Amino acid sequence: xxxxxxxxxxxxxxxxxxxxxVIQLYMSLFYAPTEKYMGHIQRIMYFHVPSAFVAxxxxxxxxxxxxxxxxxxxxxxDALAVSSAEIGVLFTTVVLVTGSLWARPVWNxxxxxxxxxxxxxxxxWFIYIAYLLIRTSVAGDERRRxxxxxxxxxxFIDVPLVYFSVKWWRTIHPKVIDEQGVHMPAExxxxxxxxxxxxxxxxxxxxxxxxxxxxxxxxxxELRNKYL
Amino acid sequence: xxxxxNINLFMNDKNVLHSINLQWRKGESIALIxxxxxxxxxxxxxxxxxxxxxxxxxxxxxxxxxxxxxxxLGIVFPETxxxxxxxxxxxxxxxxxxxxxxNKDRIDEVLKQVKLxxxxxxxxxxxxxxMKQRLSIARALLHNPTYLLLDEPFDGLDSESKEILKNMxxxxxxxxxxxxxxxxxxxxxxxxxxxxxxxxxGRIIAEGKCTNQGYFPFIKRYRExxxxxxx
Amino acid sequence: xxxxxxxVLILNRDLRIEFRSKSLLLSMVIFALLFQxxxxxxxxxxxxxxxxxxxxxxxxxxxxxxMLGFNKYGSAExxxxxxxxxxxxPIDKGALFLGKLIGNYVLVFIVIVTSVxxxxxxxxxxxxxxxxxxxxxxxxxxxxxxxxxxxxxxxxHSSSITELLVPIMIFPLAVPLxxxxxxxxxxxxxxxxxxxxxxxxxxxxxxxxxxxxAPTFLFDLLLEV
Numbered sequence: 001x002x003x004x005x006x007x008x009x010x011x012x013x014x015x016x017x018x019x020x021x022v023i024q025l026y027m028s029l030f031y032a033p034t035e036k037y038m039g040h041i042q043r044i045m046y047f048h049v050p051s052a053f054v055a056x057x058x059x060x061x062x063x064x065x066x067x068x069x070x071x072x073x074x075x076x077x078d079a080l081a082v083s084s085a086e087i088g089v090l091f092t093t094v095v096l097v098t099g100s101l102w103a104r105p106v107w108n109x110x111x112x113x114x115x116x117x118x119x120x121x122x123x124x125w126f127i128y129i130a131y132l133l134i135r136t137s138v139a140g141d142e143r144r145r146x147x148x149x150x151x152x153x154x155x156f157i158d159v160p161l162v163y164f165s166v167k168w169w170r171t172i173h174p175k176v177i178d179e180q181g182v183h184m185p186a187e188x189x190x191x192x193x194x195x196x197x198x199x200x201x202x203x204x205x206x207x208x209x210x211x212x213x214x215x216x217x218x219x220x221x222e223l224r225n226k227y228l
Numbered sequence: 229x230x231x232x233x234n235i236n237l238f239m240n241d242k243n244v245l246h247s248i249n250l251q252w253r254k255g256e257s258i259a260l261i262x263x264x265x266x267x268x269x270x271x272x273x274x275x276x277x278x279x280x281x282x283x284x285x286x287x288x289x290x291x292x293x294x295x296x297x298x299x300x301l302g303i304v305f306p307e308t309x310x311x312x313x314x315x316x317x318x319x320x321x322x323x324x325x326x327x328x329x330x331n332k333d334r335i336d337e338v339l340k341q342v343k344l345x346x347x348x349x350x351x352x353x354x355x356x357x358x359m360k361q362r363l364s365i366a367r368a369l370l371h372n373p374t375y376l377l378l379d380e381p382f383d384g385l386d387s388e389s390k391e392i393l394k395n396m397x398x399x400x401x402x403x404x405x406x407x408x409x410x411x412x413x414x415x416x417x418x419x420x421x422x423x424x425x426x427x428x429x430g431r432i433i434a435e436g437k438c439t440n441q442g443y444f445p446f447i448k449r450y451r452e453x454x455x456x457x458x459x
Numbered sequence: 460x461x462x463x464x465x466x467v468l469i470l471n472r473d474l475r476i477e478f479r480s481k482s483l484l485l486s487m488v489i490f491a492l493l494f495q496x497x498x499x500x501x502x503x504x505x506x507x508x509x510x511x512x513x514x515x516x517x518x519x520x521x522x523x524x525x526m527l528g529f530n531k532y533g534s535a536e537x538x539x540x541x542x543x544x545x546x547x548x549p550i551d552k553g554a555l556f557l558g559k560l561i562g563n564y565v566l567v568f569i570v571i572v573t574s575v576x577x578x579x580x581x582x583x584x585x586x587x588x589x590x591x592x593x594x595x596x597x598x599x600x601x602x603x604x605x606x607x608x609x610x611x612x613x614x615x616h617s618s619s620i621t622e623l624l625v626p627i628m629i630f631p632l633a634v635p636l637x638x639x640x641x642x643x644x645x646x647x648x649x650x651x652x653x654x655x656x657x658x659x660x661x662x663x664x665x666x667x668x669x670x671x672x673a674p675t676f677l678f679d680l681l682l683e684v
Contacts, residue, residue, distance in 0.1 A: 070681070119634075126631040133624060142280065147614055150681060151628065158632050161666065165635035168658060169642065276547045298549040307540025313476050325468050326548045367544075 006212070013205040020198040032191040041105050046191055048098040050199030051091045052121070057203060058088030059128065063156035066149035075218060078145045081152055083210035085131050087203060092125045116166035123162045127155040229253050230275070230297075230375065235284035237270055237430075244270045245281065246430040254289065254374065255404040257397075259417035259438065261450070262427035268410045271427070272377045275408070276303055289375075299327060302373030304381045308364035312353040316344055316363050319352060320370055327371035338366040341396060343389075357384045365393060369400075376400070376407035382416070394420065418443045426450050428457065462554050469550075469558025474565065476535050483531045484566055487524045491574040494520040499581045509582065514644035517578050518637075522604055524574075525567045526629075529608040530622050532563050542616070552678040560609045560671065567601050592656070593647035599663045600640035606670040607633055613678070639663045 028046035035042035065081035068074070099118065100110045113119060134148050184192070230252040237245035244267050252258060252275075260268045273279045274286070277294055288297045303309075310319050320335045339345040342362040352360060361384045368376065382390050397407065397420050411417040418424055418438050424446060426434040433453050436446045477483055498516045502509060509516075536542050545555065575597065579587075587593045611625050639659045646656055 123631045123634050126627075130624065130628045130631065133627060137624060143616070146681065150614060154632065157669070158635070161635040161662075165638040165662060168655060168662075169638045278543060278546060295549045298547060301547065303544075303547050305540060305543065307543065309540050309544030311472070311476060311535050311541055312539065313479050313535060314472075318475070322468065322472050323544070323548075325464070326545075326550055 010205075010208060010212075013201070013208060017198075017202050017205045020201050024195050024198040027191045027194055032188050033185055035188075038106055041102060044098050044102045046195040048095060048102065049192060050195045051094040051098065053196050054199050054203040055088050055091040055095055055121075055124070057200065058084045058091065058207075059124065059156055059159070061207075062088065062128075062131070062152045066152040066156075069145060069149045070153075075145070076215065078149065079214035079218060080207075080211055081149065082132075082135060083207055083214050085128055085152065086210060087206050089125065089128045089132060091203075092121060092128065095121055096125060116163050119166045120159060120163045124159060127158065131155060229287075230289050231287040232274070233285040233287065235274060235281045235286075237267075237274060237279065237281045239270065239279075244430050245274065248274075248284070248430075248432055250425065250432065252375070252406065252408065255401075255406045256423065257401055257406055257421040258408045259414070259421035259424040260408055260410045260427065261414045261417065261424055263454075265429075266427040267430040268427055269379055270430075272303075272305075272379055272408065272410065276301060276377055299371070300374045302368040302371065302376045304365055304368045304376070304378045306380055306383065308360050309367060310352050310360060310363060313351060315349050315351055316355075317348040319363065320367060323367050324370050334370065338370055341369075341392075342366045343392065358386055358389055361385055362389055362392075365396075369396075372405075374405055376405060378407055378409045378411075380411060381409070382411060382413065414447070415443055418446075426453075428454055433457075462551055465550055465554035466558045466561070469555055470562050473533050473535075473559065473562040477532065477562070477566065483528065484569060487527050487566060487570050488573050490527060491520040491524040491570045492577055494523060495574055495577050495581075510649060513582065513648055514641045517575065517644055517648075518600070518640060520574050521567065521571055521601060524570050525563075525601065525604055525608065526626060528563055528566050528605075529612050529625055529629075532566065533559055552682045553675040556609065556613050556674050556678045557671075559613060560606055563605045563609050564602060567605055571597055571601060587648045588650045589647045592643060595660065596640055596643040596647055596663075599660070599667060600636065600643075603636045603663060603667045603670060604629075604633060606667060606674075607636070610670055610674045613674075614681070616682075635662060636666050639666070 024046070028043050032043065032046065034040055061084040062081045065077045065084065069077035069081065099121070103112065104110050111118070131148060131151055134151055135144060232248055232250040235245055235248040236243070246267075248267075248271065250271075260271065262268050270279070274281055277286075277298060288294070289300070292300070309323075311322070314322070316339065317335065320338070321330065324330055324335060336345060336348075339348050342365055344359060344363055344366065347355075347359070352363065355363065361381070365381060381393060385393065394416075397409075400407070401420075409417050409421055414424075421438050424436050424438050425432055426436075426446075428450075434446075434450060436442060495516070498519060502512055502516065536545070608625065608629055611628050615625065639662045643656070643659050643663070
């Protein structure tokens, strides 16, 4: 049943992603107007912000899949969680790198500790790197899955704590950099929203491919158990 | 009655238990026989709720919960479960509390049974291997379990201690404690049990009543079946 | 046997073993003192500079020494299959967690008692502005760190993972805790306007509650085979 629709879905998503990403590139590089003060460097935003959305979506899925795995003990949820975590780490890396590239000319520093979002993203990255490390180093299938699920849940719950603690930390000290109120021209906003949409579709495509790979790995393992 | 229904277990991508069906009546003693790697220890681990089978069902006696089943269970594994920096007495007191109320007389009683009473205040680390094994047996019997899992309990014991353990098992059998005994000395296991179960490559391939003259025919049949399977 | 009795049983067992050999406790204390001295030497700067990093110098030896403890505390349980002995017994795994947490905390508490006075001995400014706040921070902060450490090590159930992964897992998760204790310690050590003090204490309490209560109640479900 599922199998029948799998390949057409994959194909459709791949095409859709391809087209959306091309449009996204065009919009962010040509359609959106150049920002007055920052210049072209501001266009990084159209990659930076969507990546952050994808990362957040990915880690939310790790969280939910972790709970579902502990509840149902169905390996499918676990496979979904790993797939999503890997993509999440990838996009968090993109967020950190694009953020730094943007910050260097604009804030005059690759990195500042004053913005809770920055610090949270970095900590997030470390948490899910640890998550992936757990998956490679804990022996025993069921135990590894359980351990990873629990860590995925705890890590996710920890994120708002990190965010608010960094925020309080910095509001008590004088602020170096003020948050800039963003008043975007309509074209910019359109480009940004479209980019977010395109990236989320990209995420779904990647997740589907990665998830199918993970379940196939499981199937191969099971077959080997059965016949070898 | 403890019942295993269609148990399958995979470990490290290997099928170590293959649709196992086993009924263990209260007070029944079963000798588990088979070559190394036949799945005997894995079967004991499933019964001891240490590993969860990948499929199949465990039916606990009179629909007890897992926790209540654990209370009825006594376990002697190749590892002693002992804390080497504590004394024998402290070890037993810990395990007794783990299973319920403290009862000093009972501790002394088991210690006397395994002939360790005179060294009960000594640190376990100073014990010989056989003494540790005997203490491990005392530890397993402390809470008067109704079901016992014994994985090579005779290992490392001298002939005198073997005799002691053998008598203890026979006594318990009379009192209605059931056990599953895994031993490489299958003839001895045969003597101590009501029923023998043969395992080969994760499957139960034969069962038989442990009658006085039945051992050699049983083993002969076992060899034949194994030969058949491997050819 | 009641839950509390089980907690006491585990606590009793571990402390008996640890205090019999004393090697872990001694190495934790010595390490904390040594590291304290080491940090003082490395940062031997002007009084003003030391003011800025004082909370870090106060806490680092305690936290790292606690990390030593996570690896080794209760390691007797991993020998001779003693852990298997626990797993086949009817013990509540939440009680196992809580017993270990309290035992670990006792050791860390001893470390604090020895290391913090040494800190003040070296610090040129002898009296903290608020001893009450400092004590509260020390007690709550170390509890939170120990709770998360014991949570992860108990969950890991094996020495190899504990040694390798726990440091990697614990620090990102403990960032909110660190920020809270460093802020509070700074307020306690030096006269300040007392801004946001309650907020941080609240964060600390919330964090401690999450990592104490949740494992206590969920461990039995999580570790059930």
